[in-house]
Amino acid sequence: xxxxxxxxxxxxxxxxxxxxxxxxxxxxxxxxxxxxxxxxxxxxxxxxxxxxxxxxxxxxxxxxxxxxxxxxxxxxxxxxxxxxxxxxxxxxxxxxxxxxxxxxxxxxxxxxxxxxxxxxxxxxxxxxxxxxxxxxxxxxxxxxxxxxxxxxxxxxxx
Numbered sequence: 001x002x003x004x005x006x007x008x009x010x011x012x013x014x015x016x017x018x019x020x021x022x023x024x025x026x027x028x029x030x031x032x033x034x035x036x037x038x039x040x041x042x043x044x045x046x047x048x049x050x051x052x053x054x055x056x057x058x059x060x061x062x063x064x065x066x067x068x069x070x071x072x073x074x075x076x077x078x079x080x081x082x083x084x085x086x087x088x089x090x091x092x093x094x095x096x097x098x099x100x101x102x103x104x105x106x107x108x109x110x111x112x113x114x115x116x117x118x119x120x121x122x123x124x125x126x127x128x129x130x131x132x133x134x135x136x137x138x139x140x141x142x143x144x145x146x147x148x149x150x151x152x153x154x155x156x157x158x
Contacts, residue, residue: 018052031058034066040077056083068100072118079126106137110152
């Protein structure tokens with residue numbers, strides 16, 4: 001299947017679940033996940049195609065990088081649709097086989113290439129006032145990696 005056909009199929013599914021969410025008065029939030037939707041523009045396009053106030057975005061700042069987009073750029077595009085935000089971090093690793101020339105490697109939040117402060121600015125500029133969670137995928141032991149990730153997140157939010 002082509003990417004366009006896949007996008008239509010996913011949007012049709014989102015439209016179906018959004019109708020149920022509207023009836024039940026709940027908000028469903030769709031996370032960008034490095035595929036569909038991958039970039040901030042795709043995230044917004046898919047949500048706006050459904051057009052339901054009950055279908056919003058989970059903005060995972062790191063995941064935009066899996067689609068070749070800088071985290072703060074994707075965050076700025078999708079921030080006005082955010083119901084919830086995850087902070088995680090990736091390091092860029094050169095990859096000539098990738099369309100954008102790099103791949104990503106998970107790391108402790110604050111140690112990678114995600115511009116956390118620029119992501120925070122984008123969220124504030126869009127009026128986001130909700131929660132920001134830490135999603136830890138680093139290779140450092142959780143006992144220290146989660147603690148350091150939380151500290152980096154708090155510092156960026158100040």
